[in-house]
Amino acid sequence: MPRTAVKSQVLADLVAEFAEPTLEGKEVSGLLGADEKLVSTISQHEHTWWKAHIDGAANQRGLWVGLVLLSPEGITIEKSLRLGFSATNNKAEYEALLEGMSMIRKMGGKSVNMFSDSRLIVGQVNGDLEAKDERMQEYLVRAKHLQTHFHHFRLTHVPRSGNTHADSLATLATSSAQPLPRVILVEDLFRPKTEKANGIWVHSVRAGPSWMDPLVMFLKHDTLPDDKVEADKIRRKATRFWLSEDSKLYRRSFSGPYLLCVHPEATELILEELHEGICGSHTGGRSLSHRAITLGYWWSSMHKEALEYVKKCDQCQRYAPSIHQPGGELNPLSSPWPFAQWGLDILGPFPKAAGNKKFLLIGIDYFTKWVEAEALANIRDVDAKKFVWKNIVTKFGTPHTLKSDNGLQFDSKSFRRYCNELGIIN
Structure with missing residues (x-):
């Protein structure tokens, strides 16, 4: 539109805006209207306001909501929500608005100034536009209900270029107007804010009885x-x-x-x-x-x-060492008592050695496999009795059983009588 001529009132307004207040100015300020006093009071308490940039985005990967909250102390809180239900882009914008209002309310904020790049949402909340869709009306009622918990609430429309930080959180993009934090809260939202929960969640905070x-x-x-x-x-x-x-x-x-x-x-x-x-x-x-x-x-x-x-x-x-040995039955030991059962046998004749010794009398323990042997010139039952006494009884005690191949030296009456006297089973 073509501009009109610059009037002198512009200079007066400029001087009134930037000049320091004087005593006469204070007297004049007392004549301000009720609306101007309210605006002056709000501007004086502007440093106690919360600021919030909100944005919702819908793409092929799903629906996302980004929030950037600035506390009165200058602390920045960033949050990203992933919507787990089907919704339009306008519904995502409303979810961002309701989530931001809920967070500020939980943190004790009473005055909030919110910024959104959606003209529809800003117009409906401020009353400039009418919500005709049933779901939009539910979102609007919810927003008006949360608005009653704040002393001061303001929702302002900003261009998309002025809301890049919240937009980057909503789309989880790799670039932003300012560096993103190392940790960004990402949560799943499975139901709309207008939908009430079906039940009551109970969290157990106390452990049960124990020893x-x-x-x-x-x-x-x-x-x-x-x-x-x-x-x-x-x-x-x-x-x-x-x-x-x-x-x-x-x-x-x-x-x-x-x-x-x-x-x-x-x-x-x-x-x-x-x-x-x-x-x-x-x-x-x-x-x-x-x-x-x-x-x-x-x-x-x-x-x-x-x-x-x-x-x-x-x-x-799954990855334990495997035993490749095939399974089989266990072989029981014939004598679990060491030196209790001996096997006797005679080897030879061998070439004659010193003393005309050409036979070898051997005794083997069944449990320990211990071997006792003696070279002999003759293999009579008398020699067998001396071998048992010298190499078995005196060294390992009286055995329980003596086994042989039923040779005449181990099966004679004299050898059997000798074993019976010692209590040996032959």
Whole structure:
């Protein structure tokens, strides 16, 4: 549009805007209207306002929402939301607006100045445009409800070039108007803000009863169970434990620091981290329990639980050393009693040696395979009796059984009588 002539009122407005207030000016300011006073009060408290840049984006990969919140102290909070439901680009913009308002409300903000590059959303919230779609009306009602929790609320439209930071978070782009932080909060949003949850979520913050409770009650309040036997056990065990100021139970170790007693519900998590965590080496059950002790943890059944946990590890079972030896029946030992059963036999004749010795009398223990041998010139039953007495009875005690090949030297009446006198089965 063509400009009109510059009037002198422009110079007056310029001087009034940049000139310092005087006493006469203060008297004149008292004549301002109620609306001008409200604007002046809001501008004076501008430093207590929250600022928020919001943006929503829809592409082939899905729907994304980006938020950049600036607190009155100058702290910047950046957040990216990934929408897990189907929605249009305008609905994504509304999700960004409602998420930003909810976050500022939870952090105690009472005055907020929000910026969005969506003319539709800004026009509907400010009342300049009418929401005809049913879903848009639900979003608008939700936004108006959250707006009542703020003392001052302002939603301003900015061009897309002035909202690049929030846009970069919404699209997770690699560039931004300013450096992105190293950690950006990315969450999943599975239902619209206008949809109410079907149920109530209950979070358990207190662990159940465990073996540590009686010890803690005794060390903290000097309270014992009603059962006398259990009370005596608790009193004896309590000498090996120590309770810290924050009610944590520790066990006194013999040669190291105090060991933190672990609740039964947290033992599996510790074993999992030690066994197959970032520094896990898939050690055996005994080594796993010892490693937990060296790291300062203890519970009563840690060795048993470590053995059972290793047995359930899929990788340990899958890549364990395989035994390639074929299976077979076990061969029972004939004599589990050392030097109780001997086998006797005669070898020869060999070429004559010194003393005309040409036979070899041998005795072998069935269990240890120990060998006793003697060279002989003759192999009579008398020589067999001397061999048994000299090489077996006097060295290893009276045997239980003597076995032979039924030779005449071991089957004669004289040798059998000798064995019966000593109690030997021949």
